[in-house]
Amino acid sequence: xxxxxxxxxxxxxxxxxxxxxxxxxxxxxxxxxxxxxxxxxxxxxxxxxxxxxxxxxxxxxxxxxxxxxxxxxxxxxxxxxxxxxxxxxxxxxxxxxxxxxxxxxxxxxxxxxxxxxxxxxxxxxxxxxxxxxxxxxxxxxxxxxxxxxxxxxxxxxxxxxxxxxxxxxxxxxxxxxxxxxxxxxxxxxxxxxxxxxxxxxxxxxxxxxxxxxxxxxxxxxxxxxxxxxxxxxxxxxxxxxxxxxxxxxxxxxxxxxxxxxxxxxxxxxxxxxxxxxxxxxxxxxxxxxxxxxxxxxxxxxxxxxxxxxxxxxxxxxxxxxxxxxxxxxxxxxxxxxxxxxxxxxxxxxxxxxxxxxxxxxxxxxxxxxxxxxxxxxxxxxxxxxxxxxxxxxxxxxxxxxxxxxxxxxxxxxxxxxxxxxxxxxxxxxxxxxxxxxxxxxxxxxxxxxxxxxxxxxxxxxxxxxxxxxxxxxxxxxxxxxxxxxxxxxxxxxxxxxxxxxxxxxxxxxxxxxxxxxxxx
Amino acid sequence: xxxxxxxxxxxxxxxxxxxxxxxxxxxxxxxxxxxxxxxxxxxxxxxxxxxxxxxxxxxxxxxxxxxxxxxxxxxxxxxxxxxxxxxxxxxxxxxxxxxxxxxxxxxxxxxxxxxxxxxxxxxxxxxxxxxxxxxxxxxxxxxxxxxxxxxxxxxxxxxxxxxxxxxxxxxxxxxxxxxxxxxxxxxxxxxxxxxxxxxxxxxxxxxxxxxxxxxxxxxxxxxxxxxxxxxxxxxxxxxxxxxxxxxxxxxxxxxxxxxxxxxxxxxxxxxxxxxxxxxxxxxxxxxxxxxxxxxxxxxxxxxxxxxxxxxxxxxxx
Numbered sequence: 001x002x003x004x005x006x007x008x009x010x011x012x013x014x015x016x017x018x019x020x021x022x023x024x025x026x027x028x029x030x031x032x033x034x035x036x037x038x039x040x041x042x043x044x045x046x047x048x049x050x051x052x053x054x055x056x057x058x059x060x061x062x063x064x065x066x067x068x069x070x071x072x073x074x075x076x077x078x079x080x081x082x083x084x085x086x087x088x089x090x091x092x093x094x095x096x097x098x099x100x101x102x103x104x105x106x107x108x109x110x111x112x113x114x115x116x117x118x119x120x121x122x123x124x125x126x127x128x129x130x131x132x133x134x135x136x137x138x139x140x141x142x143x144x145x146x147x148x149x150x151x152x153x154x155x156x157x158x159x160x161x162x163x164x165x166x167x168x169x170x171x172x173x174x175x176x177x178x179x180x181x182x183x184x185x186x187x188x189x190x191x192x193x194x195x196x197x198x199x200x201x202x203x204x205x206x207x208x209x210x211x212x213x214x215x216x217x218x219x220x221x222x223x224x225x226x227x228x229x230x231x232x233x234x235x236x237x238x239x240x241x242x243x244x245x246x247x248x249x250x251x252x253x254x255x256x257x258x259x260x261x262x263x264x265x266x267x268x269x270x271x272x273x274x275x276x277x278x279x280x281x282x283x284x285x286x287x288x289x290x291x292x293x294x295x296x297x298x299x300x301x302x303x304x305x306x307x308x309x310x311x312x313x314x315x316x317x318x319x320x321x322x323x324x325x326x327x328x329x330x331x332x333x334x335x336x337x338x339x340x341x342x343x344x345x346x347x348x349x350x351x352x353x354x355x356x357x358x359x360x361x362x363x364x365x366x367x368x369x370x371x372x373x374x375x376x377x378x379x380x381x382x383x384x385x386x387x388x389x390x391x392x393x394x395x396x397x398x399x400x401x402x403x404x405x406x407x408x409x410x411x412x413x414x415x416x417x418x419x420x421x422x423x424x425x426x427x428x429x430x431x432x433x434x435x436x437x438x439x440x441x442x443x444x445x446x447x448x449x450x451x452x453x454x455x456x457x458x459x460x461x462x463x464x465x466x467x468x469x470x471x472x473x474x475x476x477x478x479x480x481x482x483x484x485x486x487x488x489x490x491x492x493x494x495x496x497x498x499x500x501x502x503x504x505x506x507x508x509x510x511x512x513x514x515x516x517x518x519x520x
Numbered sequence: 521x522x523x524x525x526x527x528x529x530x531x532x533x534x535x536x537x538x539x540x541x542x543x544x545x546x547x548x549x550x551x552x553x554x555x556x557x558x559x560x561x562x563x564x565x566x567x568x569x570x571x572x573x574x575x576x577x578x579x580x581x582x583x584x585x586x587x588x589x590x591x592x593x594x595x596x597x598x599x600x601x602x603x604x605x606x607x608x609x610x611x612x613x614x615x616x617x618x619x620x621x622x623x624x625x626x627x628x629x630x631x632x633x634x635x636x637x638x639x640x641x642x643x644x645x646x647x648x649x650x651x652x653x654x655x656x657x658x659x660x661x662x663x664x665x666x667x668x669x670x671x672x673x674x675x676x677x678x679x680x681x682x683x684x685x686x687x688x689x690x691x692x693x694x695x696x697x698x699x700x701x702x703x704x705x706x707x708x709x710x711x712x713x714x715x716x717x718x719x720x721x722x723x724x725x726x727x728x729x730x731x732x733x734x735x736x737x738x739x740x741x742x743x744x745x746x747x748x749x750x751x752x753x754x755x756x757x758x759x760x761x762x763x764x765x766x767x768x769x770x771x772x773x774x775x776x777x778x779x780x781x782x783x784x785x786x787x788x789x790x791x792x793x794x795x796x797x798x799x800x801x802x803x804x805x806x807x808x809x810x811x812x813x814x815x816x817x818x819x820x821x822x823x824x825x826x827x828x829x830x831x832x833x834x835x836x837x
Contacts, residue, residue, distance in 0.1 A: 050690075050691060052690060057790060058606070058803075059605040068563060146570070212606070235691065238784075248687060248688045250680050253686060253688060253691060400554040400555065402553070403560065406566035407554070437568065
């Protein structure tokens with residue numbers, strides 16, 4: 001009900017499968033003072049910041065392993081820590097883990113924890129980490145990070161000391177630190193099972209109060225290993241309606257509003273009333289072609305579709321200009337992204353010629369879309385018009401927004417798609433391998449799988465980058481994702497808020513990181 | 521008296537049957553929605569194994585009739601079941617959401633009755649005159665504005681431009697009465713449409729009654745104007761108005777959904793909306809029972825009042 005009032009953005013949709021994290025102090029330090037502090041630059045202590053997020057209503061929980069909404073992730077980040085988290089380029093940065101090193105074959109990793117304490121002053125130990133990971137991996141449960149932790153053989157892994165853990169992996173995994181940074185892989189105290197009533201974490205804030213769907217108040221944890229936050233308190237409030245978040249921000253009821261519309265941002269950008277922060281490259285926007293069925297089982301048809309898209313028009317129309325054009329590859333600006341490939345542009349003549357070669361003239365295709373995410377229905381309409389110019393008839397079909405992701409996984413041939421930030425490697429392993437669980441393009445190639453295994457067994461970073469480069473070139477020429485853009489994630493703050501990182505895509509460490517924010 | 525009792529009994533039995541029907545219908549419709557709670561929860565990570573695991577953890581792999589039976593049995597013991605998504609008892613959802621919604625509805629109703637009747641009587645007194653035309657055109661115009669648009673408009677003008685009132689109730693949780701300022705705009709929005717329909721109904725009833733032979737007779741007998749209006753004419757306009765009022769209260773519970781979203785008030789409407797989106801069937805069912813029972817009770821009450829006011833007319837529910 002009320003589809004138009006509650007655009008899909010607010011719901012479970014986005015949650016990038018892996019989250020991340022972390023740029024440590026250095027990045028925040030310069031980002032914070034250089035970029036955002038307009039006047040009085042010196043960080044100041046004190047105050048309570050109120051932040052409005054879209055939330056999950058009365059079903060919300062503080063169990064960090066159940067986190068699936070942005071609001072959950074932001075709260076979990078305040079209360080808990082992960083071993084690692086993602087920097088702005090989606091590479092893993094150490095957090096609770098002070099360092100990690102692998103054996104020669106990359107299937108055993110020694111992780112050393114830094115000296116850190118939980119809110120009840122007990123130290124964070126190797127046993128806590130193992131307990132947390134085993135809880136996530138419990139086969140009887142369905143925690144979100146379970147798939148990310150799959151490479152670890154938890155039965156064989158063990159604590160080798162108070163603060164050292166030996167992780168035994170099922171196969172060589174060069175990108176193992178990404179696993180430590182996975183979305184929802186938070187460290188909780190050993191034997192913790194109940195989180196809604198006084199949860200104990202090791203994060204920068206400690207629990208004060210929580211009313212599901214309404215408000216969560218946390219106070220500064222002075223003994224946090226990364227230094228105490230500047231704010232005295234942070235309050236998360238839930239406002240699902242975008243207009244309510246904007247009103248509350250403009251009316252001074254909150255100081256930070258997550259997830260604003262591009263039109264709102266344009267109306268207030270430079271207006272002096274509030275600050276608009278655009279987190280670039282936060283959401284990949286794509287059309288997804290099923291490569292195992294007609295007409296997209298012919299790579300010439302896929303290439304023709306790549307050439308049909310006028311990407312700038314899609315970004316302007318479907319994202320209201322709040323984004324950048326894509327180049328049919330995931331992860332613009334991220335580590336290992338193949339930035340050297342030429343930007344693809346519209347070429348209708350070549351597209352028509354390719355379709356003719358493939359015997360697919362007067363092609364008719366159904367494009368599945370839904371109000372599940374901002375811009376989806378608009379993108380479908382625009383692409384339908386662009387395709388018509390190349391002689392392709394696209395029939396746009398609206399689907400249910402609550403079951404969309406599951407409907408399009410195996411059904412249909414062409415659909416709107418998007419993804420939150422995650423490392424390029426995670427995108428490949430979750431979506432593009434033969435046994436990937438969410439392989440929406442049905443991209444199944446043994447040689448491609450082999451390249452992935454090769455990358456994971458390659459110790460040298462440059463050599464590994466070369467392998468990722470080869471894989472991405474293949475996807476660029478004949479893959480199933482027509483990545484037409486990358487949407488900005490838009491945040492509004494009141495003028496007094498300082499230290500909000502501008503370079504962190506949604507779901508990385510510095511996104512929604514309130515321990516570095518202060519009120520001027 | 522006998523007629524009255526059997527009427528009440530009939531209405532109560534009918535009401536109970538209606539409630540059961542509503543609950544069954546809600547269950548069937550929720551089952552018929554594409555996707556279940558497991559799919560909705562899996563979101564953009566619809567890993568089939570994960571969906572299956574969620575489904576099993578939620579007992580969704582059991583047949584629908586079994587789940588319905590279990591739930592209905594629990595209901596007879598006053599147990600509304602537990603939420604699929606959080607595992608918290610449904611009664612807690614309802615108890616938490618009830619306060620804000622009830623506050624809004626009660627305040628609206630408290631203002632609606634004097635305002636609606638007052639405006640209706642006022643317009644009827646000046647039938648065809650300037651006041652009547654003014655009241656009629658304003659009520660018609662306001663009635664035509666959807667609540668959502670009206671809400672946004674009021675927030676922009678009264679809260680953001682003039683800064684007279686807080687734009688939302690964000691952060692106040694359920695303790696709304698402690699911050700009466702946050703209630704002004706939501707109540708205004710809720711009030712806007714029912715006031716219009718109610719006052720127009722009262723006006724029409726009054727105009728009819730004032731033109732009736734018995735009012736003319738009362739006037740001929742020298743009964744003072746105010747007495748004619750309030751003691752003789754108004755009760756006749758009252759019966760349809762009371763029933764309209766009962767319907768308005770149902771509507772308030774729905775209108776509240778929009779208002780709650782717009783002003784961030786965590787009431788039943790918000791709970792319902794989230795529960796539907798998450799396919800949290802026990803919560804939806806629990807709310808359906810509550811809404812169903814409320815509706816039945818309100819209409820029962822209204823029918824009884826109407827029955828008393830116009831005993832001969834009989835009552836078509």
